[in-house]
Amino acid sequence: xxxxxxxxxxxxxxxxxxxxxxxxxxxxxxxxxxxxxxxxxxxxxxxxxxxxxxxxxxxxxxxxxxxxxxxxxxxxxxxxxxxxxxxxxxxxxxxxxxxxxxxxxxxxxxxxxxxxxxxxxxxxxxxxxxxxxxxxxxxxxxxxxxxxxxxxxxxxxxxxxxxxxxxxxxxxxxxxxxxxxxxxxxxxxxxxxxxxxxxxxxxxxxxxxxxxxxxxxxxxxxxxxxxxxxxxxxxxxxxxxxxxxxxxxxxxxxxxxxxxxxxxxxxxxxxxxxxxxxxxxxxxxxxxxxxxxxxxxxxxxxxxxxxxxxxxxxxxxxxxxxxxxxxxxxxxxxxxxxxxxxxxxxxxxxxxxxxxxxxxxxxxxxxxxxxxxxxxxxxxxxxxxxxxxxxxxxxxxxxxxxxxxxxxxxxxxxxxxxxxxxxxxxxxxxxxxxxxxxxxxxxxxxxxxxxxxxxxxxxxxxxxxxxxxxxxxxxx
Numbered sequence: 001x002x003x004x005x006x007x008x009x010x011x012x013x014x015x016x017x018x019x020x021x022x023x024x025x026x027x028x029x030x031x032x033x034x035x036x037x038x039x040x041x042x043x044x045x046x047x048x049x050x051x052x053x054x055x056x057x058x059x060x061x062x063x064x065x066x067x068x069x070x071x072x073x074x075x076x077x078x079x080x081x082x083x084x085x086x087x088x089x090x091x092x093x094x095x096x097x098x099x100x101x102x103x104x105x106x107x108x109x110x111x112x113x114x115x116x117x118x119x120x121x122x123x124x125x126x127x128x129x130x131x132x133x134x135x136x137x138x139x140x141x142x143x144x145x146x147x148x149x150x151x152x153x154x155x156x157x158x159x160x161x162x163x164x165x166x167x168x169x170x171x172x173x174x175x176x177x178x179x180x181x182x183x184x185x186x187x188x189x190x191x192x193x194x195x196x197x198x199x200x201x202x203x204x205x206x207x208x209x210x211x212x213x214x215x216x217x218x219x220x221x222x223x224x225x226x227x228x229x230x231x232x233x234x235x236x237x238x239x240x241x242x243x244x245x246x247x248x249x250x251x252x253x254x255x256x257x258x259x260x261x262x263x264x265x266x267x268x269x270x271x272x273x274x275x276x277x278x279x280x281x282x283x284x285x286x287x288x289x290x291x292x293x294x295x296x297x298x299x300x301x302x303x304x305x306x307x308x309x310x311x312x313x314x315x316x317x318x319x320x321x322x323x324x325x326x327x328x329x330x331x332x333x334x335x336x337x338x339x340x341x342x343x344x345x346x347x348x349x350x351x352x353x354x355x356x357x358x359x360x361x362x363x364x365x366x367x368x369x370x371x372x373x374x375x376x377x378x379x380x381x382x383x384x385x386x387x388x389x390x391x392x393x394x395x396x397x398x399x400x401x402x403x404x405x406x407x408x409x410x411x412x413x414x415x416x417x418x419x420x421x422x423x424x425x426x427x428x429x430x431x432x433x434x435x436x437x438x439x440x441x442x443x444x445x446x447x448x449x450x451x452x453x454x455x456x457x458x459x460x461x462x463x464x465x466x467x468x469x470x471x472x473x474x475x476x
Contacts, residue, residue: 006044012112013042020344024303027188027268030340031095036074039122042115043071049106053330054116057104059459060086060093064101064116071119080127083120088157089458091128091195094121096186097455098293098337104330128198135205142166144472147229149216149414152180153454154445155235156200157461158468159208162233165469169208170229174215176271180237182454184262187297189304189340193269217413226418230475231440231468234428235461236414238406238446244289248357253364255279257294257403264301281307285396287367288312289354290403293339298401300341310346311395315385317374318350353387357400366394409447425450433467434460442468 016032017023023030046068054064063082070079083090097117105113127133144167148159151173163169177183179196204210214220225232241256243249260279267273281302288298291314302310319336327333342348351372358366371391374383408426409415415422421429421437427450428436428443435442444464445457 006041007047007107007111007114010041010045012045012115013038014115015118017340017343023189023340024344027264027304029095029192030189033125034118034122036076036122036126039119040072040074043068043119045107046072046114047107051106053104053106054101054114057330057332058101059453059456060462062086062101062120064114067123068114068116068119071123076123076126076130077132079123080132083123083127087120087458088160088462089153089199089454090120090124091199092153092182092191093117093455093458094124095191095195098453100332100453100455103332109329133202135202136164138163138166138207140166141168142472144168144230144475145170145228146231146233146468146472147172147216147225148233148235149225150180150235150237150445150447151178151210151212152235152237152445153182153457154237154447154461154464155180155233156182156203157458158233158235158444158465159461160203160206161462161465162468163203163206163208165465167230167469167472171208171210172214172216172220173210173212174219176213177269178210178212184265185258185294187261187264187301188268189300190297193265215413217415217417222414222417226438226440231442231472233461233464233468234414234418234420234436234441234443234447235445235464236409236447238408238427238451239410240407241402242404242407244354244402244404246354246356248359248364251357251359251364252362253359253398254357254400254402257288257290257298257401260401261294261297261301264305279399281305281310281399283308284398285309286311286399286401287395287397288401288403289367290314290401290405291316291348291350292403292405293337294405295401295403296337296339296341298403299346300339300344302399302401303341303344303346307399309396311349312342312346313349313352313354313369313395315353315372316350353385355392357397358394364397364400367397367400368392368394406446406451408450433470434464435467435471440471442471 017030048065052065067079067082099117101116102113146167146169148155148171159169159171286302286307288295321336323333353372355368371388376383423429428448444460
């Protein structure tokens with residue numbers, strides 16, 4: 001291999017996946033791990049730039065050129081040491097991150113960027129395979145007690161960092177098992193749960209205590225939380241979904257995406273679901289409203305449940321396949337995403353506005369839609385949406401999934417009981433050090449930032465841990 005000229009000689013080879021006819025029969029990972037030699041070969045495409053913008057593009061600031069060089073050398077131990085310094089959950093981001101770093105790759109200016117995400121995954125899986133990952137022995141304990149409310153990516157990364165700093169960390173989770181959206185929101189075909197359990201088991205061995213099936217607020221009073229702990233991190237996510245309050249919304253068969261995905265994951269985990277509560281796409285005409293990642297996950301889940309037809313609609317225009325002049329490198333561009341779920345079948349339609357839900361005997365049967373267009377209007381900064389006259393049409397729908405995002409965190413219970421200040425969007429307001437309006441109470445992740453990416457949640461959790469550690473150092 002020629003490290004100096006790999007980017008000139010080798011083409012990008014991205015992820016490879018199991019055959020569609022095979023993978024839609026189960027919920028196992030669609031991704032096929034490549035060999036270490038293939039990862040070494042792809043690592044030679046990294047140009048070791050004098051100014052590596054991939055650092056800038058990654059919220060975690062991963063040492064990407066450096067560990068690419070170690071991959072090329074076959075030095076997986078050193079590559080892992082660098083990766084471990086910046087990311088608490090690389091086996092997660094290596095699978096589900098949209099790879100912001102790759103859109104900032106200098107090679108991407110005139111060629112396909114380096115396979116940074118796949119290289120990251122290769123490092124962490126090589127580390128697990130070679131026994132490089134072991135529970136840390138935290139010898140110097142501060143005796144300060146910290147509570148982390150929420151065990152999603154922000155909560156886990158915050159807890160891990162505070163634990164390494166020597167504090168006694170307790171993570172509260174209202175669900176039966178820890179992991180938050182990683183466990184219940186992301187389908188197994190993108191993230192099998194043994195991967196999450198493998199990491200959580202390490203956290204437990206390092207001394208982090210997990211208290212599950214505890215809804216802080218109703219089950220564990222807010223004032224008791226403040227009394228029992230020296231500092232608190234609120235990392236409960238953004239769980240209130242955006243609704244579509246149209247005519248017929250009360251019909252049976254219309255659900256929020258997270259309710260659908262969560263139940264599917266619970267079924268895979270063999271949790272009992274009452275027949276009256278079952279959300280199943282088998283033999284049904286499924287319509288997914290919303291064109292984002294959650295919508296794509298719903299499409300893949302519906303395929304696996306045996307839907308007879310799957311249609312995904314989005315009100316916005318179809319994104320471009322290449323960068324536009326208003327989204328120049330190294331910015332993360334709004335481009336057309338084709339997920340593995342889309343490759344498995346179904347239809348996708350853009351610039352479609354849902355007008356009303358039509359039902360029979362109390363259950364949804366069709367949705368009424370109209371085509372729209374977006375036009376720039378003088379004096380307005382954003383294009384205005386206009387319905388196209390005469391373009392009305394209907395889509396058969398026995399099951400409708402609303403995947404149109406989230407509004408803000410749940411306020412009833414803990415947030416109201418603590419009396420924390422909220423920002424203009426309804427998220428938890430914090431100062432620059434991520435402390436809320438209540439002394440010793442901090443916040444991280446979607447609860448503070450708003451709905452975002454897993455990689456941003458991890459970065460938020462790590463940053464919050466830094467400020468919490470500083471705060472705790474001032475307290476006797």
